[in-house]
Amino acid sequence: MGFPREADDHAEKLRWRGVPGVGDGSKDVSNDQQPNRNSGAEVSISLPSITGKILAKVIEYCEKHVFDFKQGGPGEDWDREFVNVDQAIIFDLIRAADYLAIQGLLDLTCKKVAAQMANKSLEEIRKLFNIENDYTPEEEAAVRQEHPWAFFD
Amino acid sequence: MSGARDKPGTISGDDDSIVEVDSVKEELEEQEETWSRLLPELVAEVVRRVESGGAERWPRRRDVVACACVCRRWRDVTQSVVRSPLSCGHITFPSSLKQPGPKDSPMQCFIKRNKKNSTFFLYLGLTQSFADKGKFLLAARRYRNRAHIEYAISTDPEDLFQESNSYVGKLRSDFLGTKYQIYDSQAPYAGAKASNSRSTRRFGSKRISPQVPSANYETGHAHYKFNLLKSRGPRRMHCTLQSPISSSFTEQDPQPSDRNEDDATKLVMNKPQIGTVVLKNKAPRWHEHLQCWCLNFHGRVTVASVKNFQLVSTEGDEETVILQFGKVGDDMFTMDYRHPLSAFQAFAICLTSFGTKLACE
Numbered sequence: 001m002g003f004p005r006e007a008d009d010h011a012e013k014l015r016w017r018g019v020p021g022v023g024d025g026s027k028d029v030s031n032d033q034q035p036n037r038n039s040g041a042e043v044s045i046s047l048p049s050i051t052g053k054i055l056a057k058v059i060e061y062c063e064k065h066v067f068d069f070k071q072g073g074p075g076e077d078w079d080r081e082f083v084n085v086d087q088a089i090i091f092d093l094i095r096a097a098d099y100l101a102i103q104g105l106l107d108l109t110c111k112k113v114a115a116q117m118a119n120k121s122l123e124e125i126r127k128l129f130n131i132e133n134d135y136t137p138e139e140e141a142a143v144r145q146e147h148p149w150a151f152f153d
Numbered sequence: 154m155s156g157a158r159d160k161p162g163t164i165s166g167d168d169d170s171i172v173e174v175d176s177v178k179e180e181l182e183e184q185e186e187t188w189s190r191l192l193p194e195l196v197a198e199v200v201r202r203v204e205s206g207g208a209e210r211w212p213r214r215r216d217v218v219a220c221a222c223v224c225r226r227w228r229d230v231t232q233s234v235v236r237s238p239l240s241c242g243h244i245t246f247p248s249s250l251k252q253p254g255p256k257d258s259p260m261q262c263f264i265k266r267n268k269k270n271s272t273f274f275l276y277l278g279l280t281q282s283f284a285d286k287g288k289f290l291l292a293a294r295r296y297r298n299r300a301h302i303e304y305a306i307s308t309d310p311e312d313l314f315q316e317s318n319s320y321v322g323k324l325r326s327d328f329l330g331t332k333y334q335i336y337d338s339q340a341p342y343a344g345a346k347a348s349n350s351r352s353t354r355r356f357g358s359k360r361i362s363p364q365v366p367s368a369n370y371e372t373g374h375a376h377y378k379f380n381l382l383k384s385r386g387p388r389r390m391h392c393t394l395q396s397p398i399s400s401s402f403t404e405q406d407p408q409p410s411d412r413n414e415d416d417a418t419k420l421v422m423n424k425p426q427i428g429t430v431v432l433k434n435k436a437p438r439w440h441e442h443l444q445c446w447c448l449n450f451h452g453r454v455t456v457a458s459v460k461n462f463q464l465v466s467t468e469g470d471e472e473t474v475i476l477q478f479g480k481v482g483d484d485m486f487t488m489d490y491r492h493p494l495s496a497f498q499a500f501a502i503c504l505t506s507f508g509t510k511l512a513c514e
Binding site (some may be wrong): 087088091094095098106107110111113114115117118119120121122125126129130131132133134135139141143144145146147148149150151152153 | 187188189191192194195198199200201202203206207208212213214215216218219220221222223224225227228246247289308309310318319
């Protein structure tokens with residue numbers, strides 16, 4: 001999707017902070033390269049397809065959840081508010097969470113999307129997610145049988 | 154932005170150019186299709202949570218069907234995530250109606266009869282009570298076709314004709330109502346021969362899609378036997394059906410992790426082996442005290458009727474009831490079925506019980 005960009009605006013935040021759970025899938029994070037504040041050395045993490053804006057959200061999530069195992073998370077209200085954002089942002093968050101292997105964030109964002117689909121018809125889902133019908137005629141015929149059957153009251 | 158800093162480990166574009174307006178526009182256009190292009194594994198993550206977030210049972214289960222209808226990718230993923238009735242005990246798609254039910258415990262359904270229109274409606278029970286609304290599964294319409302009585306079976310309760318896109322099969326009986334053939338609108342296996350051609354008359358606006366093959370494939374039959382000696386005795390039934398053979402391969406649905414297996418292995422695992430299932434009705438016992446024939450319906454049948462029956466296998470286990478059918482109200486009947494029968498087969502067999510009139514009572 002487009003060309004890879006640096007997380008430009010938020011370059012400073014890329015300094016390694018030792019957030020647990022981040023980096024299992026990301027090849028470029030190195031445990032050894034702890035930044036030395038005095039020297040000003042920085043560790044750059046390559047995150048293709050993740051914008052600075054999204055990365056900031058991811059970091060926000062990680063910072064809030066970093067001590068989940070010790071003192072529990074920030075609570076459902078915080079989580080709910082955290083994913084109370086545009087569809088496009090949720091989409092990017094899902095992909096970022098998957099790329100960075102942050103299970104908690106992946107779970108939260110996918111649950112949000114799943115909840116949005118509750119009790120919606122096919123047309124409503126397509127509209128909400130801006131998805132076009134790309135079926136072949138055979139597939140279309142099957143859908144035209146399935147959908148009314150499922151929703152028959 | 155200016156891209157002047159050379160950081161180790163970063164990937165920069167071909168030139169260190171600032172993001173152009175054009176590529177922003179391109180990106181916005183791409184975003185319009187993004188959800189349909191979400192990676193299959195991530196679509197699967199969402200669909201799994203749709204299922205576990207309350208859509209395990211009907212009526213909410215329709216959310217899963219909606220996911221499968223959105224677009225091609227979502228359809229492929231949803232169909233691979235959702236397990237068959239045999240594996241998970243749930244009916245999800247119309248195609249589930251032709252798949253064997255679970256082994257451990259029966260699927261509890263009920264049939265409503267409309268005498269005036271000669272129509273029958275099969276529902277999945279949602280609760281233990283007989284009064285629940287149920288989830289509509291199949292409908293059938295009884296009609297005369299020359300010397301035969303036939304029942305057209307459909308997933309559309311308002312369109313019960315063979316020409317319909319929703320037609321799934323039919324039942325045909327002889328004049329006496331003692332011999333029945335069950336026909337499936339789809340070939341049970343690759344290379345199956347069609348029994349006869351289906352009517353392709355245009356009817357209203359619901360013409361069969363040209364891609365849908367218009368034929369009927371015989372997949373089973375049911376016979377009722379005379380009771381020569383005891384005119385009041387219970388009817389004897391004998392059913393033969395084609396069904397996927399249960400084996401260690403075909404029992405399991407292919408799971409996403411199976412994707413790593415090579416194609417040859419997958420073909421063996423996924424190909425249904427068709428075998429023959431032979432069922433007979435469980436003989437009722439004569440209850441000396443009550444002076445009647447009795448079967449134990451475990452509370453699922455409450456009105457005595459000659460139509461009530463239980464079917465068991467003729468090979469091996471003759472105790473487990475594969476199909477149970479019985480009256481609970483004037484026009485209300487329960488139908489409980491399990492592996493190796495499918496809902497479609499079970500419904501067709503139960504319909505035969507309505508048809509039998511002569512020579513068996």
